[in-house]
Structure formats: structure tokens, C-alpha cells
Amino acid sequence: MVMVRKLIKHELFNTVRIAMIPAIVMVLLAILARIMFATSGTTLAIIMVVFYLFFMMATLFIGFWFGIYSFYQSLFTSTGYLTLSLPVTPDQLIWSKLLSAIIVEFASAIICILSACIFFIGLPVDILDAIGSAFSLIGDAISYFAAAEPLFFVELVIMGILFIPLSFLVFYAVMCIGQLFTSKNRKGMAIGLYIALMFVWNILSTTVFSGINDAMIEISIHLYMWVRIVFFAAVDVGCYFLVRYIIKNKVNLLA
8 A cells, every 4th residue: 555655646746747737727717707707898707717617628638638648658658667667566556547547537626616616706696696596406406316215326326436437447448458559559549449449339329228228227227227337347347457467467568
């Protein structure tokens, strides 16, 4: 665990140096937009809001992108010689990359929420009341839903917990498979492989799985949810062990 913490600290330092740039710009734009709405015309303020929303999306995207790119850069480029020479196991490398990526993405989401709070400061009371009422209705709906269907609510939470690492592990697995090709354009091979997988998955989802899903929902919504939970868990485990096997036995930095 000590080595994993050190690796996570290193990963967070490298990622935050880049991810903090759009986050800082986003917060500054939220402040400027808030000031302009209060002191000047709405046209310039609306332009600021557009840029603010753009940098909000950029903050979330860059956090996710660097969680993926850091994995590729530190393992499958010239940096891989240094990374693979460290006294760490493949499991420690995977966990450090995965946990740091999840931490950065959660931190990016929190910063986006805080910037939105900055933007809403000083809005007219009626607008704030409307926003507060909307959030109150959402909270009441969640509370009612959790009380009425506690098992379904738990299933949603479990599915969300499984989906978060899955979104990174799938990319890790595709990159690991892509670097097995002898072609020098391994990044292109990995991208092509990912596009092919998504294409096949979409075809199967619309032609085969949609009917199966409808049948399961008619039988029981809980059956549908647990099948998806098992599927997500299987993909998580399968991708993890595939990545672990390739890092341990098949990494080829010379080709």
C-alpha cells in the first residue's frame, strides 16, 4: 500500500498540473459572468456564460482524458522503461493509475459544482427560490424512491460504483491490446480497435440485447438490474486481469 500511495501521489501531481488550468479559467469565468450579470448588459454576460460552460466541459474531459493518457504514456512509450523498472507489481501500477484517475475526475466534478455555486451567488431571490425548489423536489423524489424501492435504489448505486472503474478499464484494455501489434502506429490501432468494439456493441445492443432486456424487465426490473450488475462486474474483472496479464508478460517497447 505504501508504494501504491506514492504512485498515486506522483500521478495526481502530474495530472493536476494540466487539469488545473481549465479549472482555474472556469472559476474565473464564473466570477466574471456573475459580476457582468450584476453590473453590465446581458449580451457580454451571456458570452461569458458560454465560455464558462465550455471550460466546465473541458475540465471534466481533461480530467478523464489524462486518466487514460497517463496510463498509455507511462507504460507504452519511452517512459515505460523507467516505469517497468520500478520495484512495483502490475497490480500496483494498475491500481495507482485507476484510483488517481477516479480521484481527479471526482475532484473535477466537485470544482465544477463549486464554480456553479459561485455563479449563482447574488442571483435574484425568486431565481434562487426556483433553483432551491427544483433541488428540493429532486431530493424528495430520491428519498421517496429510496423508501419505496430500496432494493432498486441499492442496485443503482452498485451499478454506478461498478461503472466508474469500467469506464477507465475498458480504455486500459484496448490500449494494452493495441500495443501488441507490431505496427508502429499502435495508437491508431488502439483507436481503431475501440471504434470497432463500440460498433459491434451498438449493433448487438439494438438487435439482440434490446429484446432480451425487454423480456427481463417484463419478468422483473430487479432481474434486469442484477444482470447488468453482473455484466459490469464481469467486464471490470475481465479488463483488469487482461491488463494485468499484458503488463506482466506482453509489453513490447521495442517494436
